[in-house]
Each structure stands twice: as structure tokens, then as C-alpha cells.
Amino acid sequence: MIKLPPQISKRISITAMSLLIIIMVTATIAEKTYGTPFVNRHFYSNPLFIALWFVAAISGITYILKRKLYRRIITFCMHASFIIILTGAFITHVFGVQGSIHLRMDENPQQCFRTADNAEHKLPFSVSLKGFRTEYYSGTTTPMDYVSTITIQDGTDIEGTVSMNRILRHRGYRFYQSGYDADGKGSTLYVSHDPIGIAVTYSGYILLFLSMALFFFEKKSAFMRRISAACVLLLIPFVSSFAGSKLPPVLPAGTAEVFGNLRINHNGRIAPLQTLAIDFTKKIYGKKNYEGLSAEQVLTGCFFYYDYWKEEPFIRIKSKYVQKVLGIEGQYAKLTDFIGTDGFKIDEQLKTEKDRTHIRELEEAAEKFSLISSLCTGNLLKIYPVFDKEKGTFTWYSVPDNLPSSIGREKWLFIRYSMNYVAEKVAMKDFEETEELVDKIIRFQEKEAGKSLPSNLKFKAERIYNSLANLKLLAMFCLTVGLFGYIFQIYNIIKAKNNHGINRCLYFLLFPTLAYVAGIIALRWIISGHIPVSNGFETMLIMSVVSISFSMVFHKRMKNSVSVGFMISGLALLVAMMGDSNPAITPLMPVLSSPLLSIHVMSIMISYSLFAIMMLNGISAEILHRSGNRSSDISSLENSSRIILYPAVFLLVFGIFIGAIWANVSWGRYWGWDPKEVWALITMLIYSAALHTESILCFRNPMFFHRFCILAFISVLITYFGVNFILGGMHSYA
Incomplete structure (x- = not known):
């Protein structure tokens, strides 16, 4: 019989969990410097770390038994499931055998x-x-x-x-x-070989998922006793402009658009040449068009009018150091700026440069030069499919590539000289004949590659996507509307005024915004053939849709839900745009081709969206608190955050453990102490503390709870951005 008083066991449990969080934070930082084997040996496999989990579990069980919380069956099962999961993990650690x-x-x-x-x-x-x-x-x-x-x-x-x-x-x-x-x-x-550990762990997962689902229907649960409302903040607007200049020659827009219909092997898949043109222009210039010219005009201009474009300052060089090396003033360089009296300037500088940052900046500039060179020689344009009998698939060739000896003479001649004929017609400015020759190449592609080409639906979807997927204006629109709504509603709360007309107008603006972002997601889904959750750009789109949908559902119950939706949506789109305004759509890595991945990512991204809403509610409450004691409004914000807290935490827990199942199916282990896994666990433990208002009394104070939501969101930011850009790891692509 355990003799510890409830309060002592509670304090031991809280202390143990706090120490575990501190150790895990330290481990992820140490891993960046000392490497994964070091932290696995000195942190995650350390007997003290394992003992702390054991202490936290035993003291938690003791507290539950002493408080007779087992009478609330669903809540008890939820906590018991974590004990079962930890037991399974311990069995795996001690008795499991893995190898190759x-x-x-x-x-x-x-x-x-x-x-x-x-x-x-x-x-x-x-x-x-x-x-x-x-x-x-x-x-x-x-x-x-x-x-x-x-x-x-x-x-x-x-x-x-x-x-x-x-x-x-x-x-x-x-x-x-x-x-x-x-x-x-x-x-x-x-x-x-771990039959017992996996069986125990999966039993814990099943019990956890069932108890979380049933919790929302438990009459006496804290979730069922709460009602809603919500709020917002923040904006970073900017305006860009550029002066006109005399442009080098290009193909007419219509002719360049015809070139965009060519199929090309790009980023491991067959795509319209238009997609390559957009990626090329963004890579070189930083935007998807140049001085009013379409991406197809830029690409074909560089290819057919190289002598003119090599003198055009359209290569963006952000690094002041590289600008100095190239001898240019401002951010834009010409191809000829890369060549000096001693040859390629960057190669000469790389021979003596020691600074890692400068080396990376030089290599980025050299990559742009190499990309343009690859285009101008034709190596970039892999537009000719040839069936490879050994692999049972098609290899796509460019004009300069060495063609297989088995290829027929007629086909060999077409691949070698068709683009030369096109170049001749371009030089003669016979653009009508140029378009006919391009159509012949397209018919060659269709005849040779046949059913292996993307369907017409996918092809048209990608063309539409390329014309729509510009998130800059939409991000600015959402942020501006969200900021306006935030200021307007906070002002009304402080002045005790109501203006339903403006709220209604903002609400109706949610519909076209949702349609636009959802349309982009749907098009990416059609193009890629999988649910678009495979990279940071796509997860930010999902986050945008979730925040807008949430606002639409709860706009009548939550005063600031519309502002919240616009602000979080705008921030998500801004992050997507800043990371890469339109990253390439690529086939999934084989290991990522699993429906569990989609469920895992979407569950976690929805939870992050809800945590963001709670954080913004907290900031709004802090503003109201400092403007005067508006306890009723602060309490209303608290209630809305409380009701959001439960699904947010449960979705995070669900996402983490679905991810664990996916990892076990894919790699044979359901937990690898990767930095992103660890920080997701840290985030889960931090936010879970706020669910225990009966045990941790300070969470009953509205302002303490709001300030907790603000500070706790730091763990979300580190989990998503800190790991991706600083800590690294297997999940850094996400």
C-alpha cells in the first residue's frame, strides 16, 4: 500500500515532469553540437532519464488512486493509457532487438x-x-x-x-x-524483434485514442462545462517596386506560352515546361516574372537570345560579400559579371575563402550561374522521352545528351535537330512556324511516352495552379483585414460599443479567401497525386485553411473569431511565402507514401493553429487587462481558449502517436528521439499542464492562464521553425 499523501505525490510528479522537459530541451541543443550518438548515450539512454519517467508515472498513479479519480472512468483510462505506453517503451528498451x-x-x-x-x-x-x-x-x-x-x-x-x-x-x-x-x-x-513491447505500446495507443474520443461526450468533463469566444494581433506589411528598363529580346507572349505546353522531366516528375520556367525565374531573379515578362519569356529568352541576356542584370545576389566579389553595385548581376581576367571569379575566391557563411553564399551565386549555363547549352531541357527496356520506364533526354545506341535513326535525328529548326525559325522571327514546330515536339512526346505522361486533368491543373499560386497579395490582404478587425474589436470592447455591420462584412470575406487557398491545395493534390502535406509550404496552406474554417464555424460564439482567422491565415501564408513562395511539387519519397503521414501532419497542424488562437487570445486579454480591469471580457477570452485547449492537446497527442505508428511501420521503431519528436513531446507536456486545473490551482487564474498560453506558444514555434531551421534532424523537411 502506497503511503504518500496526495499533495506529496502530486509535487513529485510535477517536479519529475519538469526535470524531464529541461533534460529534453538540453539534449536537443547538445545534439546540434555533439551529435546524435552523444545525446542518445548521455541523455536518452541515461538511467537517470529513464528513472525520472518511472518516478513521474508512479507518483501520477499514486495521486490518481489517493484522489479516487478512477471513478471518472474516461479520464482514468486516458491517464492509464500513458502508463501502458511508457511500460511498452520500457519493455522495448530492455528486451527489444534491432539490427540489419x-x-x-x-x-x-x-x-x-x-x-x-x-x-x-x-x-x-x-x-x-x-x-x-x-x-x-x-x-x-x-x-x-x-x-x-x-x-x-x-x-x-x-x-x-x-x-x-x-x-x-x-x-x-x-x-x-x-x-x-x-x-x-x-x-x-x-x-x-519486439513482439511484447509493440503489443503493449499499441494497446496503450488504442486505449488513449478511444478515451480521448469519448472524453468530449463525458457529461462532467471540463470541456463540456465551457463555452467559446476568441481574439488576435500582429502584422508585417511591406511594399515593393522597381524601375523599368530597356529589356533584351524575348519571344511574343503567345509563342512563349506554347513552349510552356511542352512536357519536361523536372524535379523527378513530368511537368509542363511552364513549371520549369517559373522555378527558373524565381531561382534567378527571386520572382516568378521579370519586368512584366512571363516566366516562359524569360526562360526562352535566355535560351534563344543568350548574347543579349548575358548582359542583362537579372541575377539576384543578396550577399553584400558576393556583390563585392563580382564587382557589382546593388543586388542584381549580369552573367558577364561572373567572369574576370583570371576566369570564373567565384572559383578563384573559393580557393582561399575560409568563412563558412561566405562559402555558402559564393556557392549559391555559382549555382545560379550554373543553372543559366545549363539552360543555354540545352542540358536543362530534358524534353525527349526514350523507353529504357532494362528499367521498364522512360529516360528523358536533352539535345546534348548521349542517346542510347539502340534508338532508331529517325528518332535520333528528330531529337538531335528538332530544336535547331525551332531556333532557326525564332531567328527568322517566323513565330507561327515556331509554334507549329513546338507542337510537333509535343506530338512526339505524346506518341513516345503515351500513357506514362500526366493526364490532361493533371496537366491543365498544373497550368491553372501556376497562374494562381501567388500568395504575396493574399497574405497581405489577410494580415491587413485581420489587423483592422483586431483593432476595431478591441476598441469596441474598451468603449463598450457594438458594430455588427463591419463584423458581417469581414465574415463574408472569409468565403473567397477560403475558396482561393483551398483551390491551391486541391490543385496541388491533383498534380502530385497525394494529399499535399509533404513539406513546410503545404502544411502552412493547411494551417491557413484550418484557421479560416475555424472562424467560419465559431463566428457567432466568438467575438474575435473572424480577426483570428484572417490573422493566423495571413501569418501562415506569409511564412509559406517567406520560406519559398512556391516550392516545386515533387513525387513523394517512397517512405513518405503512406496515409498515416497525411493524418499525422494534418492533426498536428490543426493543433498548432488552435494553440496560435489561444496565444492571440492571451495577448488580447493582456491588452484589456492593462487598459483597465475588464474581467468579464478577459473571462470570456479565457473560456474560449479553454474550450480550444482540449481538442488542441488531444489532436497533438493523436498526431504524435499516429506518427509513432507510421515510423514503426516504415522504419521499425516508433520513437527515435529525433529533435522534432522531442519538441513535439515537450509541447504536449507543457500544454497538458493547463488541463489539470484541479491539481495545479494557478491555472484557475484567468490572467495566469492567458500568460501561460502566450509563453507556451514559444514551444510550438521552436517545434515547427526552430527544429527546421536551427536544430535539424530527420523531420527538418517538414
Whole structure:
């Protein structure tokens, strides 16, 4: 029988959790300097760290039993599920075995695999590789999946396949696709043996998900006792302008647009040449058009009128240091600025430069020069598909590429000289004939590549997307409207006034805004063939849609919901635009092609959106508090944040553990102490504290709660931005 008084066990639990958070924060910082093996050894595998989890769990159980909280079945099951998950993790840590096995098609069956500490572990059966193949996205050489066919000799021969996100199980052992040999005759499989730990952990997940879902229907829960309202803040507007100049020659807009209809192998997929033109112009100049010229005009201008464009100052150089190296004044350089009396200026400077920042800046400038050079030589324009019989897919060639010897003479001549004919017609300014020749190349592509080309729906969707996806104006619009709504409503609260007319106008503006952003997401979905949640740009779009949708649903209950929606949407779009105004749509890495990824990302992004609303409510409450004691309005904001808190935390928890299941299916481990995983856990623990108002009494104070929401949001910012741009890790792409 445990003798600890409830208050003592509560303090022990809170202290243990606080120490765990401090250790995890320290570990993620140390990992940046000392590396992953160091922190795994000295932090996450440290007996003290493991003991603290044990202490937190035992003291938490003791407190629940002493307070007889087990009478509230759903709440009790929710807490019990975490104990079960921790138990499963402990079993995995102590008894689980993980390692890898390398198989060759021409070798005898193997019965051992090597663990992480390079020890041999014997299997109760033997394994051999029957075959390995790489599957490709249609019409490209971009890998879609890696598939190993293996035979297990265990009394009888059992044949099975292992691929990304597809596990082969046998007698408690799980095999995952990990790597392959360059010659395609060997495969490396990750092996895991942890039947009890996984069973216990997954049982905890199931209990947790069920109890979280049922919690919202529990009559006596804190969530059911609360009602809503919400508020906002912030803006960073800017205006850009540029002076006109005499432009180098380009193709007519219509002719350049026809070039945009060519298919091209770009970023590992088949896309309209228009997409390459936009990416090219943004990379070189920083925007998707130049001095009123379309991206297609810029691309084809550089290609057909190189002698003129090499003297055009359109290469953006942000670094003052590189500007000095090139000998230019201002941000824009010409191609000729890169060449000096001793050759390529950047190469000469890189030979002696020691500063890492300067080296990176020089390399970025050199990359732009190389990109233009690749275009002007034709190497960038991989527009000719040739079927590769060995790989069973198409390889796309540019004019200068070495063509396979097996290609027919007629096809060889067309690939070698068709673009020369186009160049001749351009030089003669016979643009009508130019367009006809481009159409011939398009028909060649359709004849050769056939069904491997993107469908007409995908092609048209991408053309529409390229014309729509400019988020700068929309971000500025949302931020401006949100700021106006925020100031207006705070003023009305302070002056005790109501003006429903303006609120109604702002509300109706939500609909076209939602339609525009949702349209961009839908188009990216059609183009890519997967739910667009694979990078930071796409998750910010999801966050924008979530915040607007939230405002539309709760606008009658929450005074500032419209302002909140516009502000968070604008900030999300601004972040997307600042990171990369329109990043390339690429095929998913094989391991990312899982529906669990979409659920994982969307759950977490919705929770972050809700935490942002709570943070803005807190700032609004702080403003009201400092303008005079407006306790009723502050209390209203508190209630709205309280009701948001529960789904926000639960969605974060759900997203974290769905991500753990996905990681286990993909890599054979459901937790790897990656910095993003750790910071998501830290964020979950921090916000979970606010759910325990019966145990942590300070959270009952409205202003304490609001200030907590403001400060706690720092952990969200670090989780999403800090890890991506500073700490790094496997999740830094997200």
C-alpha cells in the first residue's frame, strides 16, 4: 500500500515532469553540437532519464488512486493509457532487438543479423533474397518503391515481399526495407524483434485514442462545462517596386506560352515546361516574372537570345560579400559579371575563402550561374522521352545528351535537330512556324511516352495552379483585414460599443479567401497525386485553411473569431511565402507514401493553429487587462481558449502517436528521439499542464492562464521553425 499523501505525490510528479522537459530541451541543443550518438548515450539512454519517467508515472498513479479519480472512468483510462505506453517503451528498451541483415541474390541463406552495437543475433530460421526491383513513378526514373522478394526457410519455404511501408512478419520478427546494392542484386533489411513491447505500446495507443474520443461526450468533463469566444494581433506589411528598363529580346507572349505546353522531366516528375520556367525565374531573379515578362519569356529568352541576356542584370545576389566579389553595385548581376581576367571569379575566391557563411553564399551565386549555363547549352531541357527496356520506364533526354545506341535513326535525328529548326525559325522571327514546330515536339512526346505522361486533368491543373499560386497579395490582404478587425474589436470592447455591420462584412470575406487557398491545395493534390502535406509550404496552406474554417464555424460564439482567422491565415501564408513562395511539387519519397503521414501532419497542424488562437487570445486579454480591469471580457477570452485547449492537446497527442505508428511501420521503431519528436513531446507536456486545473490551482487564474498560453506558444514555434531551421534532424523537411 502506497503511503504518500496526495499533495506529496502530486509535487513529485510535477517536479519529475519538469526535470524531464529541461533534460529534453538540453539534449536537443547538445545534439546540434555533439551529435546524435552523444545525446542518445548521455541523455536518452541515461538511467537517470529513464528513472525520472518511472518516478513521474508512479507518483501520477499514486495521486490518481489517493484522489479516487478512477471513478471518472474516461479520464482514468486516458491517464492509464500513458502508463501502458511508457511500460511498452520500457519493455522495448530492455528486451527489444534491432539490427540489419544484408542479402545477395547469389549467396546462401543467412541466419544471423547484426545489431546496432555490431553484435550478431541468431534468427530461428534462415533468410535468402530471391529478387529485388525498383518501381518508378510513371514516365520517369524517380523511384516510387523498393521491393525485395525474400524466402524464409523454416521447415518449409515461405516467400514474401518487403517494401517501403510494407513489413514482412514471421515468428515475432519484422523485416523492413532499408537499402539496396547499386547493381540491383542485393538488399539490406532492417530486422526488429519486439513482439511484447509493440503489443503493449499499441494497446496503450488504442486505449488513449478511444478515451480521448469519448472524453468530449463525458457529461462532467471540463470541456463540456465551457463555452467559446476568441481574439488576435500582429502584422508585417511591406511594399515593393522597381524601375523599368530597356529589356533584351524575348519571344511574343503567345509563342512563349506554347513552349510552356511542352512536357519536361523536372524535379523527378513530368511537368509542363511552364513549371520549369517559373522555378527558373524565381531561382534567378527571386520572382516568378521579370519586368512584366512571363516566366516562359524569360526562360526562352535566355535560351534563344543568350548574347543579349548575358548582359542583362537579372541575377539576384543578396550577399553584400558576393556583390563585392563580382564587382557589382546593388543586388542584381549580369552573367558577364561572373567572369574576370583570371576566369570564373567565384572559383578563384573559393580557393582561399575560409568563412563558412561566405562559402555558402559564393556557392549559391555559382549555382545560379550554373543553372543559366545549363539552360543555354540545352542540358536543362530534358524534353525527349526514350523507353529504357532494362528499367521498364522512360529516360528523358536533352539535345546534348548521349542517346542510347539502340534508338532508331529517325528518332535520333528528330531529337538531335528538332530544336535547331525551332531556333532557326525564332531567328527568322517566323513565330507561327515556331509554334507549329513546338507542337510537333509535343506530338512526339505524346506518341513516345503515351500513357506514362500526366493526364490532361493533371496537366491543365498544373497550368491553372501556376497562374494562381501567388500568395504575396493574399497574405497581405489577410494580415491587413485581420489587423483592422483586431483593432476595431478591441476598441469596441474598451468603449463598450457594438458594430455588427463591419463584423458581417469581414465574415463574408472569409468565403473567397477560403475558396482561393483551398483551390491551391486541391490543385496541388491533383498534380502530385497525394494529399499535399509533404513539406513546410503545404502544411502552412493547411494551417491557413484550418484557421479560416475555424472562424467560419465559431463566428457567432466568438467575438474575435473572424480577426483570428484572417490573422493566423495571413501569418501562415506569409511564412509559406517567406520560406519559398512556391516550392516545386515533387513525387513523394517512397517512405513518405503512406496515409498515416497525411493524418499525422494534418492533426498536428490543426493543433498548432488552435494553440496560435489561444496565444492571440492571451495577448488580447493582456491588452484589456492593462487598459483597465475588464474581467468579464478577459473571462470570456479565457473560456474560449479553454474550450480550444482540449481538442488542441488531444489532436497533438493523436498526431504524435499516429506518427509513432507510421515510423514503426516504415522504419521499425516508433520513437527515435529525433529533435522534432522531442519538441513535439515537450509541447504536449507543457500544454497538458493547463488541463489539470484541479491539481495545479494557478491555472484557475484567468490572467495566469492567458500568460501561460502566450509563453507556451514559444514551444510550438521552436517545434515547427526552430527544429527546421536551427536544430535539424530527420523531420527538418517538414
